[in-house]
Structures are given as C-alpha cells and as structure tokens.
Amino acid sequence: MxxxxxxxxxxxxxxxxxxxxxxxxxxxxxxxxxxxxxxxxxxxxxxxxxxxxxxxxxxxxxxxxxxxxxxxxxxxxxxxxxxxxxxxxxxxxxxxxxxxNNFPLQAGAPRYRFIAGGIGITPLLAMIHACEARGAEWSLLYCVRSRSRAAFQELLACWPQRVSWHADDEHAGRPLDLEAALAAPAEGEQLYCCGPDGLMQAVRKRATGWVPEQLHFEWFSAPAETPASSPAEAAAGPRPFQLVLRQQGITLEVPAHLSILETLEANGLALPCACREGLCRTCETAVCAGEVEHRDYVLSEAERAAGKSMMICVSRARGEVLELDL
Ligand code: FES
Incomplete structure (x- = not known):
C-alpha cells in the first residue's frame, strides 16, 4: 500500500x-x-x-x-x-x-484500545473509522490539555460509550489514571497509542500486563530516551565501524560522531531521507551482513530480530563491520 x-x-x-x-x-x-x-x-x-x-x-x-x-x-x-x-x-x-503506513492496524483482534494525546488523535481516528466499518470492539482514551484544544469533538460525540476523556484542567487536578486505562488486557487485544513523548513513555512503562506484540506506538518526534538495543550500548555511546557498500564495491569508515547516512552524504552519496530521527522509514536499507544496533522507532521486535533492514539515519553496527545493499 x-x-x-x-x-x-x-x-x-x-x-x-x-x-x-x-x-x-x-x-x-x-x-x-x-x-x-x-x-x-x-x-x-x-x-x-x-x-x-x-x-x-x-x-x-x-x-x-x-x-x-x-x-x-x-x-x-x-x-x-x-x-x-x-x-x-x-x-x-x-x-x-x-x-x-508505519502504524498499521492489525486485522482480526478481538478488541482495540486507543490512547491519544492531543494531535495524536489523527491516526487513531482513521483506525476508529475502520473499526466501525468492520464492527470491531474499540475504546478510546483521549488526553488533552483542555477541551478547547481537542480536535474532532463533534465526531467523537457519536460514540459516548466508547470514548473517555482526560483534560489536564479538569478532574480537580487529578493526574491521568493510566493503571485503570491499561488494566485487564484481553488475549489478543491490541493497544495503539499516539501523542506526546511523556504520554507515550508512561504508557510504554506501565503497560506491564501487555506483551510487546499487543503494543503499538507512533512517535511524532524522537523520544527523550534513545532506544539503544541494550543499556550497555546506551552507556558506551556510538562507536566507529567499517561500512561495506556491496553494490558500490567500496568500504567506508563510519566515525563515532557521524551516522551512516551522514557518512554516505560526506562521501557524495545522497540517499532518500526525511525525519533523520528513525521515525519515518524513508531511509530503510537492506542489510547484507553484520549485526545491527537498532536505534529507530519504527521496526517491530520481529523485524529487528530478523535483521534484514535498518534505518541508516540512526542505527549503527553492533560489531566491527556492517555490509549494506547499497
Ligand atoms: S530518515 Fe526517517 S527513519 Fe531515517
């Protein structure tokens, strides 16, 4: 598609x-x-x-x-x-x-739970339309700073039983009850969350009763916490490595202070890119050999484990050498 x-x-x-x-x-x-x-x-x-x-x-x-x-x-x-x-x-x-589409709606789930923060309502709205068209069970928690900033209220008012609200300036200052919002996931239920970094990180941390395959996030900007593959890698920081470009037949040195994308650009090789933050998938590149330290926000756990592709704007080599289909 x-x-x-x-x-x-x-x-x-x-x-x-x-x-x-x-x-x-x-x-x-x-x-x-x-x-x-x-x-x-x-x-x-x-x-x-x-x-x-x-x-x-x-x-x-x-x-x-x-x-x-x-x-x-x-x-x-x-x-x-x-x-x-x-x-x-x-x-x-x-x-x-x-x-x-980096945020597809999994078909055939018994139930869908949506959590939107502010303008993060947008992809979830299309999902709600799809659920309605398919007769699927769904609910939405819509979090906003105040209702005056909440888009699509008239449309959402069509489903009062399914939509609940949290406005920061209401509820007598009580914080959002995420434990209740994330409680009791059914087997196969899917949760989709889109909104500001703070909300997304909070949902990710507190969704302890959910398995990774049930959780789906769409990031608008890179979260404050970099998704290094392990705490040790995060602590060590970026390391230099050799980059082999199979089609070009050349090898480049990727220094610690540059990404693969920046290294290619510095060598006169311009590749498609948009966000440069691991969010959009534009720079996805096939991996021929070597292990990847994934630092993007779009690949699923299964895609990471398969190691067939990587986002060259943020992800790096885990070992000394990485070979790409470029
Ligand atoms: S340019 Fe957006 S993921 Fe790399």
Missing part, C-alpha cells in the same frame, strides 16, 4: 477544529479517486523551504476522493506547522512525496 510516486493534492477545505488545530482536506486537482490508504497511514508533504513533513490521514479509509489531515500549531515549529497555520489557503496545490 506504500506509494512513493509524487502526488499533487489541492487544498479543498481548511477548518479550525480546536484551539491551535486545523484540519485540511486534500483532493486530486482534477477530482477523482486518490490512491487508497489503510488506517495508520501518513502523507509526506513537501513544504516551502525544502521541508518534508509527515501527517497522518484521519478520515475514513473507505473515502476514495479525499484525504483529511489535521495539524497542531507547534510552539517550537521548525516551519511545517507554522506554514500550514499561517500561509496555506484553499486552492493551494501541495506535493505529497509519499504515502506510507
């Missing part, structure tokens, strides 16, 4: 959804169907200044003639959300450089 063919999209509607949150409806410039997407998918949009930003699709995946994204105004915006909030207008044409 991933699509790397650039796609022109016209802004057909621009709606203020909540304080500092807008939704943008995108359609084909000439009308007609768009490439299909699965719940959890995101668009990579090209924005002025060479920026590439990823936005989750939040409409019903059965809708074929439009995509809907929502964008929160980031206080420390590096340009993406600022441009969308201040300059984007109905009629503007954007280029989507990719349509990908």
């Amino acid at each position: 991933n699509c790397d063919t650039p796609l022109k999209l016209r802004v057909s509607e621009f709606t203020a959804e909540a304080r500092d949150v807008v939704s943008i409806e995108l359609r084909a410039p000439e009308g007609g169907p768009l490439p299909p997407f699965e719940p959890g998918a995101h668009l990579e949009l090209q924005l002025p200044g060479g920026l590439r930003r990823h936005y989750s699709l939040c409409n019903d995946p059965r809708e074929r003639e439009r995509y809907l994204i929502a964008v929160g105004r980031a206080p420390a915006s590096r340009g993406g959300s600022r441009h969308i909030h201040q300059q984007l207008r109905v009629g503007d044409v954007l280029t989507a450089t990719a349509l990908r």
Whole structure:
C-alpha cells in the first residue's frame, strides 16, 4: 500500500477544529479517486523551504476522493506547522512525496484500545473509522490539555460509550489514571497509542500486563530516551565501524560522531531521507551482513530480530563491520 510516486493534492477545505488545530482536506486537482490508504497511514508533504513533513490521514479509509489531515500549531515549529497555520489557503496545490503506513492496524483482534494525546488523535481516528466499518470492539482514551484544544469533538460525540476523556484542567487536578486505562488486557487485544513523548513513555512503562506484540506506538518526534538495543550500548555511546557498500564495491569508515547516512552524504552519496530521527522509514536499507544496533522507532521486535533492514539515519553496527545493499 506504500506509494512513493509524487502526488499533487489541492487544498479543498481548511477548518479550525480546536484551539491551535486545523484540519485540511486534500483532493486530486482534477477530482477523482486518490490512491487508497489503510488506517495508520501518513502523507509526506513537501513544504516551502525544502521541508518534508509527515501527517497522518484521519478520515475514513473507505473515502476514495479525499484525504483529511489535521495539524497542531507547534510552539517550537521548525516551519511545517507554522506554514500550514499561517500561509496555506484553499486552492493551494501541495506535493505529497509519499504515502506510507508505519502504524498499521492489525486485522482480526478481538478488541482495540486507543490512547491519544492531543494531535495524536489523527491516526487513531482513521483506525476508529475502520473499526466501525468492520464492527470491531474499540475504546478510546483521549488526553488533552483542555477541551478547547481537542480536535474532532463533534465526531467523537457519536460514540459516548466508547470514548473517555482526560483534560489536564479538569478532574480537580487529578493526574491521568493510566493503571485503570491499561488494566485487564484481553488475549489478543491490541493497544495503539499516539501523542506526546511523556504520554507515550508512561504508557510504554506501565503497560506491564501487555506483551510487546499487543503494543503499538507512533512517535511524532524522537523520544527523550534513545532506544539503544541494550543499556550497555546506551552507556558506551556510538562507536566507529567499517561500512561495506556491496553494490558500490567500496568500504567506508563510519566515525563515532557521524551516522551512516551522514557518512554516505560526506562521501557524495545522497540517499532518500526525511525525519533523520528513525521515525519515518524513508531511509530503510537492506542489510547484507553484520549485526545491527537498532536505534529507530519504527521496526517491530520481529523485524529487528530478523535483521534484514535498518534505518541508516540512526542505527549503527553492533560489531566491527556492517555490509549494506547499497
Ligand atoms: S530518515 Fe526517517 S527513519 Fe531515517
């Protein structure tokens, strides 16, 4: 379902959804169907200044003639959300450089539990549409700083039995009861969480009754804690190693202070990349030989164990030599 063919999209509607949150409806410039997407998918949009930003699709995946994204105004915006909030207008044409899904909804689970923080509601909304379409059991805990900042309230009000709220400025200052939110997972139940780093880390740490295969996270930015493969590796920090490029027939030295991607760029080899933080999968590269110290946020445990590919923007060699299919 991933699509790397650039796609022109016209802004057909621009709606203020909540304080500092807008939704943008995108359609084909000439009308007609768009490439299909699965719940959890995101668009990579090209924005002025060479920026590439990823936005989750939040409409019903059965809708074929439009995509809907929502964008929160980031206080420390590096340009993406600022441009969308201040300059984007109905009629503007954007280029989507990719349509990908790093956060797929596992089919056939007996129940789905969703935990959203702020703008993290976006991929979960498409999943909720899919659950409704399939008649699947689901529930959502939506955490926001205040209800004035909560997007899509009108839509979520359609499911009062399934949606619960935690607003930081309500509940007489009581903190979010994550123990209750994570209690009693059923066998095969799947939990999907998307939101700010603090919420995601808290859910990850406290979901002790869940097995890793039941837990799914979508990170918008790299968490404060780097996912080194082991505490010893985290303590040791990055080490230099030799990088063999099988197709090129050359060997490079990757110093401790550079990533593989940076080393390739320093040697005149430009490869596709977007986030440079191990979040988007754009730089995924096949591994021919050697063991990988995975430091990304997108590969599953099974994919890591298989060791067939790696994110070269953040991951490194565990041993002295690593051979890639480049
Ligand atoms: S560039 Fe995004 S994962 Fe490497």
